[in-house]
Every structure is written in C-alpha cells, then in structure tokens.
Amino acid sequence: MATGAPEFEAVVLAAGAGRRFGGGKLLAPWAGGALLDGALAAAFAAPVRRVIVVTGADGEQVGAAARAFAVRLGAQDRLLVVHAADHDEGMGASLRRAAAVLPADCAGAFVFLGDMPRVPHGVLESLARAVRAGAPAAAPVFEGQRGHPALIGPALLPQLLTLQGDAGARAILKDLGQRLALVQAPDDGVLFDVDQPGDLSR
Template sequence: MATEAGAALEALVLAAGAGRRFGGGKLLAPYRGGVLLDGALAAAFAAPARAVWLVIGKDAEAVAAAARAFAEREGQAGRLRLVHARDHAEGMGASLRAGLAALPADSAGAFVFLGDMPKVPPAVLPGLAEALAGGAAAAAPVWEGRRGNPVLLGRALFPQLLKVQGDQGARGALSGLGEALALVPAPDAGVLFDVDTPGDLEA
C-alpha cells in the first residue's frame, strides 16, 4: 500500500529483544487467547503498508513460528517478511538498523511497531501516513500530551537511523526534528501501553 502521494510504506515490528525485565520469553507470553506478539502484528498488518517486516533475534525460531502462525490465521502470510538482527543483544538500535537495512530501495517510509505493545489502535495509522504524505519528516501518535508508538519514519531519516547504537531506537532522531515531526492525536491510550513485566499483562 502507499501514501496519498503514491509512495510505498513498509511496517517494521521490532521483536528481537530478550525481555529481561519480564524474565524472558515476553513476546510469547499468553495474552488474550494468543501470545503477546499477536497484538503488535495485528496493528502492523492493519497499517497502510506493503509488507510487515518482523525483526527477530532472541528466541528467533520460536518468535518466527508464532508470527507465521498468526499471519496464516489472519490471511496475511503473503505480507510477512522475517529479518534477523544478528547483534540484537546490543538493544533496540540493532533491531532498527537491521529492519531498515532490509527494506526495498523504493520504500518511502517505515512504521516502527514494538513487539511488546499489543494495544495500538489501528485507527491512528492512516493519520500518520497522511502526515508523511503531507511533507512531515516523521509522524508519531500523541495521547494526552504524551508521544507514543508506532512512529512513522520518512526515508530521508534512514541514513541517520542506520547509525543508531544502543537501546534508544529512533528517539534521538525524532527529538531533533522540531516541527518536521507531525504529532497525530490517538483515539486511546493504546499508543502508550507496553509490557515490561508479567504484572503489566494483568493491567
């Protein structure tokens, strides 16, 4: 799929982490009749994007198998792509680099979903795409004054983001954009909800 300007977008789901604060195995933890990762994948498949690129690392085979099973159930198997972040132990930066590096050269931008955020409202996604098509360098959802996820990154940011290190992800790049970062109101707090500990699953 594409933005209004006709340029193709992709969706990344960062799912390579170890989930240390959770005690391991976070993305495969039971959640709402499936596993935690299903929520992020559902949102990513709902995005106006050509394909969903799942970045795996820790527990790669099990996470990939769960993703394939979900995609099959949802009739989306043809849109799922797998990318292995070999240096995933470094943190989110490694996952982001691996995902962006794998995207086709004609990609106009990439949604970045986090595998431990299962409640992203799909309704916010078209607004992010419209902001990018309208000239923003990137777009992010906002709920009650707080910036959330997923973010949509325009291709012009890719060279800078391919150099990120550690666990910050795109945060540093976004903070320097000023008004070039479009803030899109979200319909609910799902853009802020993430799972760090088993207790968060009960929230």
C-alpha cells in the same frame, strides 16, 4: 495499493530478551493468543505493503509465532522475518537490520514495538497522511505523551542504518522539533507496553 506510488513498510521490533519479564515475553499469553499478536495485528492493519519482523532472543520461536499469525490472517506473502544477530546491543541493532531490507522506493517505515499490543488501528492512517503531506516523520500522542508507533519518512530512513545502542527511533525524532507531526491518538494504547508479568492484566 496498485497505484504505483511509493508504499510504506512496517517494522515490528521483536528481538528483546524480556529480562524484566523473566524471559519469553513476546510469547506470553495475551487476549487468546501471544503478546506479539497485538503488535502484528496493528502492523498488518497499517497502510503498508509488507511487515518486517526483526527477531533476536527466542528468534526461532518468535519467528514461528509471527509466521503463524500471518497465516491465520491470510497475509503470509506480506511478512518478512529477519534476525538481528547483534540484538544484545539494543534497539539500534534491530532497526539497522530492518533498514537493510527496506526497498529503495519505500515511502516510509512504521516502527512498532513487539511488546505494545494495544496500538489503536485508527491512528495509523492519520500518521500516514501526515508523512504523505510532507512531514519528515509522525508520531501519536495521548494526553500530551508521545507514543508508538513512529512513522519515519523516506528522507530519514538512511539514518536508521547508523543507529547505536537502545535509543531506537527516538534518536532520529528528537532532532526534528516542530517538524515532527504529532497525531492525537484515541486511547492510551499508543503508550501501553508490557514490561513485567503483572502488566498483562492491566
């Protein structure tokens, strides 16, 4: 994007301990790589300038996995890994950490979850179009259920700095009502996440 127009950024939340999984969830084997690779692939496929990965538990290993993926993609110059020291608080801490490094000219931030490896890449440009057209935020839906990633528009980005607890971006989106742009997703990858080892084979 060499237009000089404000650009989107992607945030991948990869700080959780994966306690229900038994630990080490984001590094678990998935489709020939690590579970985290699926979320990273979607983030790099989005129309974004940069991908910000927020680590917490297993921070060094998760950061190394993210860097290795970016190198394989030839996109290491588009990756920023940051650590949320207070990650035990929940997703709010990770989003605050990411928001602190978003550039002032950011056109919006995609928020990906590290344990969602099957996000359909085809929905990402549609989310971007909705926010470029003026929606304050956009999210995908499949069979009536809202999924991920959400795209938070520029007017709402300052709210990321105030988030607490584990509600994540939901706390921002819930007040939008009809102003939240809903984009139909082609499959249930916008809903599928991995909580327990058995989910890996679903």
